[in-house]
Amino acid sequence: MDPIIEDQLTLKPESLSQQIKAQEGKINWVVLDEVQKIPRLLDIAHHHIETSNLKFALTGSSARKLKGGAANLLAGRAFVNHLFPLTHIEMGNAFDEMTAMKFGTLPKVTQFNNDDERVAFLKAYALTYLKEEVWAEHIVRNLEPFRKFLEIAAQSNGEVINYTNIARDVGADTKTVQSYFQILEDTLIGFLLEPYYKSVRKQQRHNPKFYFFDIGVKRALDRTITQELIPNTYGFGKLFEHLVIIEAIRLNDYKKKDYRFYYLLTKDRAEIDLIVERPGLPTALVEIKSAERIDERSTNIIERFVKDMPNTEGYCFSRDPVPKTIGSVSVLPWLEGLQAIGL
Numbered sequence: 001m002d003p004i005i006e007d008q009l010t011l012k013p014e015s016l017s018q019q020i021k022a023q024e025g026k027i028n029w030v031v032l033d034e035v036q037k038i039p040r041l042l043d044i045a046h047h048h049i050e051t052s053n054l055k056f057a058l059t060g061s062s063a064r065k066l067k068g069g070a071a072n073l074l075a076g077r078a079f080v081n082h083l084f085p086l087t088h089i090e091m092g093n094a095f096d097e098m099t100a101m102k103f104g105t106l107p108k109v110t111q112f113n114n115d116d117e118r119v120a121f122l123k124a125y126a127l128t129y130l131k132e133e134v135w136a137e138h139i140v141r142n143l144e145p146f147r148k149f150l151e152i153a154a155q156s157n158g159e160v161i162n163y164t165n166i167a168r169d170v171g172a173d174t175k176t177v178q179s180y181f182q183i184l185e186d187t188l189i190g191f192l193l194e195p196y197y198k199s200v201r202k203q204q205r206h207n208p209k210f211y212f213f214d215i216g217v218k219r220a221l222d223r224t225i226t227q228e229l230i231p232n233t234y235g236f237g238k239l240f241e242h243l244v245i246i247e248a249i250r251l252n253d254y255k256k257k258d259y260r261f262y263y264l265l266t267k268d269r270a271e272i273d274l275i276v277e278r279p280g281l282p283t284a285l286v287e288i289k290s291a292e293r294i295d296e297r298s299t300n301i302i303e304r305f306v307k308d309m310p311n312t313e314g315y316c317f318s319r320d321p322v323p324k325t326i327g328s329v330s331v332l333p334w335l336e337g338l339q340a341i342g343l
Helices: 003-011 015-022 041-051 064-068 088-094 097-103 115-135 143-155 163-170 174-186 215-221 234-254 300-308 334-340
Strands: 029-032 055-058 190-195 209-212 260-265 271-277 283-288 312-318 324-326 329-333
Touching (some): 003 015, 097 115, 097 215, 097 234, 115 143, 115 215, 143 163, 143 215, 163 174, 174 190, 174 209, 209 234, 234 260, 234 271, 234 283, 234 334, 271 300, 283 300, 300 312, 312 334, 329 334
Parallel strands (some): 029 055, 190 260, 283 312
Antiparallel strands (some): 190 209, 260 271, 324 329
């Protein structure tokens, strides 16, 4: 939103109606960007939706202020859609797996011609988030602990959250750290992947994992953005897992599949990277491997769980270019694997 217009509408939200009336008969759409900054504009939009044929596109990067301020959320009068960084489908032939793992897929990142520009942009993006989304909106009272938290949260991306350890490292209490993760969710910087248990009570006893919405932003926050990716390392594997999971989340939202995503970690440390509940279809148990050659060593855990869990299908998504079946597990290149489960 233009700063001058924003200032005007902040002081006098009803002036939006005056501007709309001045264009009556000439416009079909009204677009309001970062609408959470002036929640009262939602009342104006509501009025015109009810009394005219105008259509409104209301965009924003945080629902926190709206939720906390009893704003008019236009329930039943508006469709809610999410815009993510680019998917491989949107990028088409321009999609490159390694570049996506290094720098993510924010639209602006894909427009730069060299890595130095990509790094500079992502560092600035992380700083802008601190300045505009958190500090300017007075979401936290003390920015320094939150700054430390962001780096530590990025370092532990894709791991089961240990609130106590993070609180100790940040220098804050556990409840504060839990509120920090809630801030990241509310400002659309990331999402929680809950543990898979049929019992809701059991599910609430175990901590979720947290994933940042974009790999490039994650790497900028944990200061690894300039490091080269080395295949067959633990860090490379975690980035690949991150890539597959966020792509699945994005495609599910865009395709309106209503899938639900979980992970599973047993007491004996056996883990399923991604469990996908699909309405009307068997639950997909997915092992994510960054290796370029897959054999039964990579599928034996999934094989075991498929036998023990009824109405499930086993998959291994990897960088192996050759589709194959090992036991009851379908081993697929990861993009083909997403298609195979309906994404």
